[in-house]
Amino acid sequence: MAICGGRTAIREPGATESEQDREEAFARLIDAGLDRSFRTARLILRNDADAEDAVQDAVVSAWRHWRELRDRDRFDAWFGRILLNRCRDRLRTAGRTQDIDLTPALPARETDAVARLESRIDIGRAFESLNPDQRIAVVLRYWADLSIDQIAERVQAPAGTVKSRLHHALERLRTSLEQAEVI
């Protein structure tokens, strides 16, 4: 295995590859990207347990389809798609938790730390109001720094759709944050 350009280069699966080699190659790739996979899932799902489960489910799914991946240099994008699908499914089936505004129940604290905390809570709450596709688009754009085209490839949707999701996500966030007076 060679490392080039910051990516893990894996040779093409050959006909002579042993089962052990196959498993080891998979394990290496999964292991190398586990932290980032978890963080991605965690950002989208906003929950450690859900993120761990999504990653685990994605690993199992990826393993089952491992033979179908011919170009292992594309593992990151391929596994990323599976993971995003897992996250989307988990969000969809989990439904939506409507958080409540506790502000009236909290005593006023005029400190910067509390203000920052409240802002983070507001942003988190606004983020959680996004639908699964919007969440995924926002995380890929503003955390993973993927381009629109890269996001489109990752989520298997037209670039225009990705732009639309981002646009609507930002507008929704803007509305929520302005209402919360997070300026």
Place this chain on the structure above:
Amino acid sequence: MNDKLTDDRLEALLREFLATDAATSESSPALRRRVMHARESAAAAPARRRPFVLAWRPPRALAAAGVAVAVVAVGVLSATLSGLLPLGRADCSRVTIEAVTQAVTEVPGYSWHMTGTELIHRLIPGGDRTFDVAYATVPLEFTGAYDAPDAWRIDILQGYDPNSEFPLPPSTGGLVRNDVDGYLVVDGQPWVRGRGDTHYQPTDPEDNVQIARQANQVLGLMTRMEPFGWSLDPAPTNNPMGISWIVDSTRDGCLLTAHSSLYDENPEVAFRVELLLNPDTLLPKTALYAYARTNSDEPQPSGAIVTNQDKQLAFTYDYGAPFAIDSPVPAGFESVTEAQARADATAAGLSSPFTSATFQLAEAQVYAIHTPSGTAVLLYQNGTLASSDVVPTNVDVYIDLVQTDGGDPKTFLVAVVNDPRVVTVETTFGNDETRPLGGYSVRPSVSSGENLGEIATWVPLDDEGNEVEVDPPRP
């Protein structure tokens, strides 16, 4: 509102928020072990059973409207399974420790240490944390196969607290399996027993907020039970715990106790509720005690939900996601009434009593009507019956919304399975996903697509088709 949030400022806030969140989370060695073990288990597991497609019927009217409604009735031959793990509630009591132990040992092993909510995903594949109530965050060791979560061995590594207000009987080495009806069987008995505690030692404002949000969600959860005859009775409590819950079985039923109190300068939220559940239906039977207190002396609204389904009780707080959602009906939607659906079910040859679930997606609506003689799955578009199917009473029905092309939900997936524990339905929407089914009978699982209104409501009905009323809370 003072100013407008500029694009640059919004992006900066987002980037900072996401970067901070990502920086504070990293995968644990435990996750690394989990995923590798899961992979190994998947490699060792036998090939999955392909679902047996009984029917495929996309109604023309719905397809023409751009709403592809897929009715996939999936059955799996149960004969091969029934010898290993008896199906159906009536068989639960026949599952012995030895049988489950044998089942476990025959499946490629997989084990890990986990607590609380993590377990639930494994016990109920693809499911929500419906049975969070049944588990403890005391260290537990669960041993079983990833692909056979219906046959786990559970070892309590650390005992319960005998000084607790609601101590559980000593229980070590109990065996847990996921019954086909979606509840848990311990030691071969059709009961639910367990306990969950969430301990917090608030040290900073964020903890307080988080705790308060959780507690308020639980309070909201209780308020959502009002249609079932519950109410909150504000009263103080002194229990130095975060949120805890106990489910135990008694001769008369299953007792669910949930309580919480928070000790810090702010905010203080406390509650306790005890519900006696009917052991057969897991419907709340009697309110033994319920009280709650918040700073404002008023129960806080919340999105958390208790859903009283015909066979299970969902208990959700901040760590868990609600699996039933109330949301507005789209404008112009011509809803089918339950009465009409029941009339159609009757016309299909089914008789009362009915229990039903309804699902709505845009202008389409699905009813699943359970009766002693079968389950009618009825699809409507704008009030017109577009498709119907009747499945035998010994199969479970699973309804979900599925997405197409990564977009908004456009399809109903109605899967009828007789062993949801092991069946994987190959969904029809063209991606690489497969969808393990949870161990539920009809279970609403609704997307949160913002452009669509969804409803997932459950209406428990008695023999006469009337909505079930439970006993009012004790004064």
